[in-house]
Amino acid sequence: MIIVIKNNPDKKQMDNLVKWIKGLGLDIHMSKGDNTTIMGLIGDTSVVDEDLIRSLDIVESVKRIQEPYKNANRKFHPEDTIVNVDGHLFGGGHFQLIAGPCSVESEEQVIAVAKAVKAAGATVLRGGAFKPRTSPYAFQGLREEGLRILSVAKHEVGMPVITEIMDIKHLPLFEDVDIIQVGARNMQNFELLKELGKTRKPILLKRGMAATIEEWLMSAEYIMSEGNMDVILCERGIRTFEPYTRNTLDLSAIPVLKELTHLPILVDPSHASGLARLVLPLSLASVGAGADGLEIEVHNDPVHALCDGAQSLRPEQFEDLVRRIDVMLPVVGKERDK
Amino acid sequence: MIIVIKNNPDKKQMDNLVKWIKGLGLDIHMSKGDNTTIMGLIGDTSVVDEDLIRSLDIVESVKRIQEPYKNANRKFHPEDTIVNVDGHLFGGGHFQLIAGPCSVESEEQVIAVAKAVKAAGATVLRGGAFKPRTSPYAFQGLREEGLRILSVAKHEVGMPVITEIMDIKHLPLFEDVDIIQVGARNMQNFELLKELGKTRKPILLKRGMAATIEEWLMSAEYIMSEGNMDVILCERGIRTFEPYTRNTLDLSAIPVLKELTHLPILVDPSHASGLARLVLPLSLASVGAGADGLEIEVHNDPVHALCDGAQSLRPEQFEDLVRRIDVMLPVVGKERDK
């Protein structure tokens, strides 16, 4: 970490800063120029609060040289992490398809969709039981009953399942869930992340709507620092000024993350745009950008299921998508898991 | 709500949509032009999921006419809500100052700051016990012990206290807290909001870093829909591309909110900028914009307390700020509570 000190700093404040830094177990390399003094901090600076130093009167600016994340950092773990979900491998050149309905509605619905997406190539079944909704008056999901239905479908069809957790107090209900999903709105629910870090289940961590890549990795670090190394990242769009799409899918984040971290990275093209007709092009774009898999909404009954049909593909559209992905995967050096 | 239908819509989908809307208890006013059909929905549309309709194949666009929030809506409650905190009134022309240290560190520290800010004009004492930190390796606050210290200071100095909650499981620890604060990162932690709605304590709800004004009011609605009407809003900056300040304080939001809602609105200028030297000008700007009060960090020991001194004012700076605010308040038709 490099700290640029203002001209003619107050001596007492300067001494305090030096003493405080040394108290954190760090060494200082001081370099005085004509107009600026630069302090180089040597040692493990992940404990240092950058914002705090930046706000001191005598400090002009601060720059971190080392990334503040360790467990998630590719520098310290050059090999790809491979997360094993019931035999299906995430990361390390494997490509996975997670698919299923937006909301769990009934056993019939979930089982039908599960069979269809499995036949088309999906390896993990998704389905929302707890639904985070902007409005308290909107449908909040089937909750406990939804988890029960997912479990039935899982064993009936023979597919591991993923579903979202919204509060740590619901954790006991997730025993039969194979991947626990943390939604965008909870990406910085630190108490939740720490508790999930104490479990041994794979966690799919969605990017917060306004989270920087570094903050996202720090949230992964929260989970990993408690001992759970099976974190899968999932890009789902960030908030920008563009009103046409619900969110702007940030596909540059994929190759950037591939440099910074060893964790597997998926993309959710359904939620990012909120428009079913954008799912196909955004899925192919995600493959091109280097994603390790996709999480896609698929529903089974386009005519009657209004709610479910919103941002979802029909099974035959999903099949078509998989066929196209299969042509593309060799170009990016990946193989689809079956 | 107005739904614009695409040219030559699929008849079956159109029938489904109409049936589904009527099933929600709404009437439809259909208006067919040469190129477009427009459906006007009549009735309580707060139950209708706008995103869902927008994503239908036959729909070109959707526009809400009625706001989706009710309890928080000024249209239905034209009078200002006044929240009473131990005799101190928030809203309705009253101006309140909340002040105190960023983090609770010791009884001595908190009591000293509390006495200083009370003398200068603050009516509520703030102090962080549970601290949301981007890094798992950073200091997470004194937690339970911090709440105990706040309680001691409250009774010793005679000031109501406000502090942040990070997980609903900690609620029993907040019994002696006068205002419970929900931080920006938890603005859409809906399970937490619902539980806080069941309490009868005033809730200070900070705006999420990327939350629209409407989403913020919907989060207030989550609390109010459970019966707790004592919600105080607090603007603390939104995330933009500008790197110089940590966040961009959105002061236009103040007069906009004054139109849309009857709830009191504060501003936190300390966290928005992250720079103590911006607190004075941003506080005066907030008063000019029409805020009902400020939440400000004040620390007592500029020389030794590095951490605390970061984005905080010293007591004498806080006093100076209060003097300036007092000159301004008549201009905006407000009176400072004492």
Place this chain on the structure above:
Amino acid sequence: MIIVIKNNPDKKQMDNLVKWIKGLGLDIHMSKGDNTTIMGLIGDTSVVDEDLIRSLDIVESVKRIQEPYKNANRKFHPEDTIVNVDGHLFGGGHFQLIAGPCSVESEEQVIAVAKAVKAAGATVLRGGAFKPRTSPYAFQGLREEGLRILSVAKHEVGMPVITEIMDIKHLPLFEDVDIIQVGARNMQNFELLKELGKTRKPILLKRGMAATIEEWLMSAEYIMSEGNMDVILCERGIRTFEPYTRNTLDLSAIPVLKELTHLPILVDPSHASGLARLVLPLSLASVGAGADGLEIEVHNDPVHALCDGAQSLRPEQFEDLVRRIDVMLPVVGKERDK
């Protein structure tokens, strides 16, 4: 266009608004509900200033039903526009590669790069002569001399050329240029757009850094409204809060634009990220999203040319990219022009 009127509007203002709208040659369909009056405007609303109406005291909100662009609108021109550049077709299922150095430096450099990229599959040569630079102290390009060099390379190698214009007074220098590029910073330089609309040269219009898709199409409309229909759009990233990449490439814009407009759409992955190592994944992502071509920086001398080597690929990297694109193109139903 739909105008939602506030409750109990001032009668005089209401009359004025109605008179003004009728004066624009539009009809009004008035629909009065319990709480709201809704005015539907019938006729060509492209002349109506939406912002202006929104800001009236009696108006609650405004919603455009018809897009404000006509010439660029796919509704009125369902077939893809195909822009013919010296026999190379842009749009309509054709895929084009524009490649060349960031800045024109010398005849030798440009000719060498031109030969290399032509051999690898590029059909148009790019090269900056006028360079928009944030700093007045940075190299501003070879300007007139740069255009002369481009012209020499064009005839020597036999490739049409594209280069950026920064001020309409330079137009006479662009006679031998085949596509005139308008950079992101000039996307709303309306006087420039109008003058380019009077030429008959193809215009490549880059998206402004903070431009919405609609504003971008309105800028295309500025060119087209003067009679020049040969407009090619080029996405190059928008500004967001993410600091890791210079800009965030908005690939959702590609399929959205394919719906809204008939104009060809390219992507510039080099400028968006500012990092050569992201060009390959972002190029493949662009192909997946449905782009009609790419504009890519390629330089010839990685060791000596510091400036040029910045965000550029080396020729062998460009060749590798083209090979991968060729595998992908059938997946998106496109064919590369040769």
Place this chain on the structure above:
Amino acid sequence: MIIVIKNNPDKKQMDNLVKWIKGLGLDIHMSKGDNTTIMGLIGDTSVVDEDLIRSLDIVESVKRIQEPYKNANRKFHPEDTIVNVDGHLFGGGHFQLIAGPCSVESEEQVIAVAKAVKAAGATVLRGGAFKPRTSPYAFQGLREEGLRILSVAKHEVGMPVITEIMDIKHLPLFEDVDIIQVGARNMQNFELLKELGKTRKPILLKRGMAATIEEWLMSAEYIMSEGNMDVILCERGIRTFEPYTRNTLDLSAIPVLKELTHLPILVDPSHASGLARLVLPLSLASVGAGADGLEIEVHNDPVHALCDGAQSLRPEQFEDLVRRIDVMLPVVGKERDK
């Protein structure tokens, strides 16, 4: 400038970088740690292209220590610049009000507004002759005729005038204009800025909709580097995700700019929000934030002038605003010019 080099850099590229930097006349202070090599550049780094170095393969990150602007930098010119407009002083504790109609429509209109705003305290008359409009079909201003009318009003009422330039070819028409305004869309029209730098007229430079503070100062630098030091900055809102206001007024920028530069800083609250009813609170907020003046739209005929009445105050609202500002100014240590 500090350059952080990656682990085990390619030696040839490293030598090239060193040679290139020295070729720019800079010295290098090299500091090798275990994992990182840090190069400190000593000398005038304003000529160095930061983006370019950042994009090199061997570079991990770059940090500028010195600001890239010189003439606009408060470090080198600690005293406030005071711009003299016909005896009215901008900066240095003086507070100025610029007011007038959005668009120039007729002599009668402009003269009437001019007299009203002058009586209320405005010192400079504003009025748009060339109007930058998103749509080519919208009214583009009276152009030459508008400038003629402004000139008539200027001499009739006795007030200096400000109006916007959209293309340098119109400069000869601006001879009788006292301050030339550069609009947000032209903030990075570098050819225009350079030409304006050769004039000796004060330039009011609005912030671009997505411009960082540093880029804005670099645009001021473009003007100043050509010899014209009379630059006035004007904040007018930046683009964010919030849809309620047209733009988000960034008032934190005011105190930040006061640190970074010696140039006077105004705020335009009318354009930022696009809503007349927000002008009063945002004006008071701007005064609180430390602005040196305001540029406000005022129209004279609320009933008939639809277009003009949009985001404008009526004269009596403007008078009321001035009365309130006068109470506030002593709080921020400013005095209103009369």
